[in-house]
Amino acid sequence: MPSSADGLFTVELFEPVGPETDEHRRQLPGRVAPLPGEALGSWLLRYAEPFGLAPEALLLRSCDVELAAATEWWRRPHRALIDGLAQRTGVSAAEIGVMTFADWHGDGRSDEMPERFSRLRFQNVRPVTRQMRCTSVCPRCIAEDETPYIRRNWTLGWITACPAHGTVLVSECPDCGTKLRLPRLSSGDYFAPDRCARCAFRLGRADDRRAHESVLDLQARMLDGRNREVFDLLGHGIIPWPVAVALFDVLLGAVWIETKPNARTRLFARIANDIGRDELGANPTGSYEGLAILAWILAGWPDRLRIAIALLRARRPRRQLERWQDLNDEVRCGGEALLLAAWPDETADPDRAWWRSWIESLPDTGDDLRARADTERFPHRRARLLALADVRDGMPVELAADAAGITPRTLYTWLKRGAAGGIEAAFDRPSGLLSQAQRIEIAHWIAEAPASGPRWRANRVKKVFQRYGLEVSLDVAGHFLRDYGPWRRRRAIIARRRNVDPSVAD
DSSP states (O other): OOOOTTOOOOOOOOOOOOOOOTTTOOOOSOOOOOOTTBOHHHHHHHHHGGGTSOHHHHHOOGGGTTTTOSTTTTTSOOHHHHHHHHHHHOOOHHHHHHTSOTTOOSOOHHHHOSSTTSHHHHHOOOOGGGSTTBOOBOHHHHHHOSSOOOBSGGGSTTOOEETTTTEEOBOBOTTTOOBOBOOOTTOOSOOOTTBOTTTOOBGGGSOOOBOOHHHHHHHHHHHHHHHHTEEEETTTEEEEHHHHHHHHHHHHHHHHSSOOHHHHHHHHHHHHHHHOTTSSOSSOOSHHHHHHHHHHHHHTTTHHHHHHHHHHTOOOHHHHHTTOTTOOHHHHHHHHHHHHHHOTTOOOOTTTTTTHHHHHTOSSOHHHHHHHHHTOSSHHHHHHHHHHHHHHTTOOHHHHHHHHTSOHHHHHHHHHHHHHHOHHHHHOOOOSSSOHHHHHHHHHHHHTSOTTSOOOOHHHHHHHHHHTTOOOOHHHHHHHHHHHOSSOOOOOOOOOOOOOOHHHHO
8 A cells, every 4th residue: 555645644652661670570481490509600501591592691681781891790799680680580689699709708809819829820920811710620520410510619719629529629621621611601602511611521521639638628617717707727716817818828929939949849748748648749730739738837837837938948927928019907917927926036136237327328319329320331230229229218128129130138248248348349240350340440441442543452451451460361352342342343254155166166
C-alpha cells in the first residue's frame, strides 16, 4: 500500500516505561549453585557457560561497568556488584561474598601477588599487569571433582599446598610450562579448569608431591591469622598481620637479596638436614620452597634466624628493613622491634660515625661538591664527589652507596681516606707505582700541550716518569699520550688486499 506524507495512522499511546527496580528485575532462566570453597571468578565462568556468553556481558549491568573496571574486581568486588549479581542469579549476597575476599582488611596486594614467596619475587619484580588471574590447582582435587572448579584459596599468592590432600599445588602446566590462569570474565571461551589452556594437558594427571608438615602447619596458621588480622609467632606471641607480612618479606629478602650462592647453599644444606634431604630439591626457587624456608626459620624463632643470618653473612636487621621503603611507621617499628629482640647483639659502636665529624667539617656543601663534579675530567673523581655530596647532605652511607652503584664498604673506604688525609685523599686511587696525584700531574702536563703543534712522542713522556724515579716502557708512555693528549687520534691505515691475476704476476 503506497504511503504519503498526508496519510493518517491510528496509534495507541502507552504510559512511559519507568526504570526497572531491583524488586522487579528478572532473574536469568537457570541457577548454578556455588561449589564448596569456589572462587567467584570460577563460579561466574561456570554460570555463563550454558548461555554461550561472557560473564561480563551476561551478568553485569551497564551501571556496573565502572565498578568492574578494576582487573581484580572479582577478588574484592564492590558491594553494589555483589547485590547486582544476587538479583540476576538468585544466589544470596552472603553466598557470593563467601567466594571473595571482600571481608579481608588491607589493600590485599600481598594476598593477590602470585608466587608470593618465590625467588623471582625478590630478585626480579615484574609489572603487576602481567600477573593477574594467576592461580594454582591441586591435581588430586581436580581429578576427584565431578565438576572441576577453582577454589578461592588457590588464587592466593602465598597458598602453596592443598590442606585436604597435603600435596604441593601446581602453578604451571607440567607438560608445556604455561602459567595457569583464570580466563578473563570478558571471554566467552569454554571454561575447562582441569585442562591447560595452551596444550590441553589434563591437570588431574600431574604427579603428586607431598608437602612437608611444617609447611602445612605454617600455611594453616597464616590463613587463620589472615582472617583474624593477627599472626601467632611461635616463641614470641601474637603480632598484627601487617607486621607479620613485613617480617616474611624481610626474612626471605635476607635469603635472596645481595647474598652469595655459596652462602645460600650452606643455608639450604642446613635446612635439608633438619626437615628432609629432598624437601627443597635441587633448585629451591619456587614459592613452596620459599614457604619451607620461612617455616624452618619461624619454627625455631629466634635461634634459627641467627643461624640463617650467620650462614648467609647477610646484612644486619636494620639494613634489611631499609629495603622496604613502602612500610608505614607503625609496621616498620613493629618489625624492627621483632628483629632486634631476636638479634640482641645489634648495638651501635660509639665510634660508628667517626667519619661524620670530618664530612660535616668540610667547607664545601653538597651542592658545591656536585658543582665540582660537573667540572671534573676523570670519571672516578666525579663518582666519588657525587657520593660524598650525598653523605654531606645527611644521606645514610648505605643509601648513598646504593645510589652510586657501589657497596657500602667501598664508600666507607673513601670516607676513611678522606678523614685521614683530606678530601683529595678520598679521590686517590692507588694503582701501580704512581700515586694518584702523580698521575694527575702528568695527565695535566700532557693535556696542556698545544694541539696545533707536532704530536709528542712516547719517549718525551717517558722522561717525565724518570723525574719521579720511575722507568716505564714506551707502551705505557704511549697510553698516556693517547688517553690525555689534545691531538686527534690517528686512524689506523689497513693495507687493502688486492686480487692479482697469477698469470699477470708471472
